[in-house]
Amino acid sequence: MTAPTSPAYKRILLKLSGEALMGDDAYGINRGTIMRMADEILDVVRLEVELAIVIGGGNIFRGIAPGAQGMDRATADYMGMMATIMNALALQDALKHRGLDARVQSALNIEQVVEPYIRPKALRYLEEGKVVIFAAGTGNPFFTTDTAAALRGAEVGAELVLKATRVDGVYSADPNKDPNATRYSRISFDEAINRRLEIMDATAFALCRDQKLPIKVFSINKPGALARVIMGADEGTLVHV
Template sequence: MSAQRHQRVLLKLSGEALMGEDAYGINRGTILRMTEEVSDVANLGVQLAVVIGGGNIFRGVAPGAQGMDRATADYMGMMATVMNALALQDALKHRGVDARVQSALNIEQVVEPYIRPKALRYLEEGKVVIFAAGTGNPFFTTDTAAALRGAEVGAEIVLKATKVDGIYSADPNKDPSAQRYSRISFDEVIARRLEVMDATAFALCRDQKLPIRVFSINKAGALARAVNGEDEGTLVHV
């Protein structure tokens, strides 16, 4: 059976993926390489939405946040995702890709607020839509934001870009014999207690029958192969 290209996808990009080999912050070479991958997919005519994390920036201030109220720390993390979203938008602009940032927090002087009909219109116009500030609520991760936004915009799949090339039976860094799954069901992930996303995000994808593909953002061309439905990383299916 030939691979089938997805027409609308939600890319979950962790903030840590932007660090490269740096301890925190945004590695310029890394973000340029990622925008090349995103640009290649956008040029295929695929409607692409992105949810980006903020751990790379928040990590730099985390020592000073020890003992801080959890909700306050989470709001700081949301602001970090806005910074990453603006950096990604700017890098895409320099590659000739039209991108829009929508924030779950109201910061209209910087980015426009999240409005679902407008996001759908941007996608239909071929623009990359970058969702920032998570869900806009503390105690919810950007994984949950990815599942939520993916369901809201009618994405066919959530592509979770990580530093690992899929889901393994054990930690491959600790167990050389760990096997990578090519495909695995939601129920099997639960039964085997494998970590894919946080529980809330995973349950939402499962309830909405929204498949997840976990792949390595560090592999050249991996994003395009995932979009094209090829055997890249691990597919979590219903």
């Protein structure tokens, strides 16, 4: 089969977990890991793909989690949102070192540090070829950054939500526990629900399904996987209507 020569998608929403930035560290940001991700993103932008990113904060919050035990849930969630802003700034800096122009927009209003989320500005940045990094989730407690990815993806008209994980797709069972587990190349939203596959949190999954916004689950740890997904290669698992 001849390899595709042009991207299969024009506008993408990439969901990065905070844990993806840790590398082999227990928590925090591993500089080598984040610079490698910046290189992967650079390869995609060179394909003239418009790229928006929603980033989690679990890597930073993990370091303070013991002190947060017993804390009010809403307070803990706001702390997690602040962690996503720290990650967004770190990723913006890494992209800057690779010559990429990136903008951070936050659902929380901290104008001295990052600009607020304004949809028309985000759309204009994407059209100008800038990478847009959405931080602070939805700005509301009790909602995950998965939900923020589904929401922002729908708002900016993304053709695909990419969920970058440490596993190279969706499996019939936990591949770490079951050696016979098989990876799905494609699966429908309804099939995933019937088989009780945990792909995203229920709110995010339902939003993508309702908006007919496909999800691609892939491993961010595989070199070149991000570009291969965008070129339409058989990488990871596509969840579709």
